[in-house]
Amino acid sequence: MSSFSPRSPQQPGQDPQDTSVGVLLATVTSDVQQLFRQEVELAKAEVRQEATKAGKAAGMYGGAGLAGYMVALLLTLAAMFALANVMDLGWAALIVAAIWAVIGAVLYRRGRDRMRTVSKPEQTIDTLKEDAQWARHPIR
Known part of the structure; x- marks a missing residue:
């Protein structure tokens, strides 16, 4: 990504007061468009980074759920075999x-x-x- 740098609407050696309103407006519009594009790219990069972190966290939740399921299953079997000593x-x-x-x-x-x-x-x-x-x- 390139960094935002305002451009000068006048030619070298040209008097700033001789620059037309149309040229100034075109320059401002171009700069705003460039800034907007850069902001959109930054937002996309941030969303991708956060989505990656969220995906990893979701995977960890899935692993924790599987581990919890295994604990419940094994405790169920242990209770069943403990009761089997009595009945x-x-x-x-x-x-x-x-x-x-x-x-x-x-x-x-x-x-x-x-x-x-x-x-x-x-x-x-x-x-x-x-x-x-x-x-x-x-x-x-």
């Missing part, structure tokens, strides 16, 4: 499965209750409806 292995597996069913049901109910409290973005929807109405009939 038949089939009954121990059934009891552990029932405990997981209760945990799943409780989590489902809590998630469903929380989901019911989520509302639509009413203000944004109203604004979009107004924009669509204005686009259909721009003069009012």
Whole structure:
């Protein structure tokens, strides 16, 4: 990326007062366009860098989720085999499965209750409806 450097609209040896308004306006417009392009490129670079960091973090969350799943699985097996010392292995597996069913049901109910409290973005929807109405009939 090149750095922004204002250009002089006059020729060497030319009096600054002799520069026309059109030339000045063209120079300013060109400089603003160049600055805008550079800002867009900077924004793209920053977004790419942040997206890379977010992707790595998401991968770590995925790994943590897999590790948590493995811990739950192994603790389930340990509980099942511990109960198998007191009763038949089939009954121990059934009891552990029932405990997981209760945990799943409780989590489902809590998630469903929380989901019911989520509302639509009413203000944004109203604004979009107004924009669509204005686009259909721009003069009012």
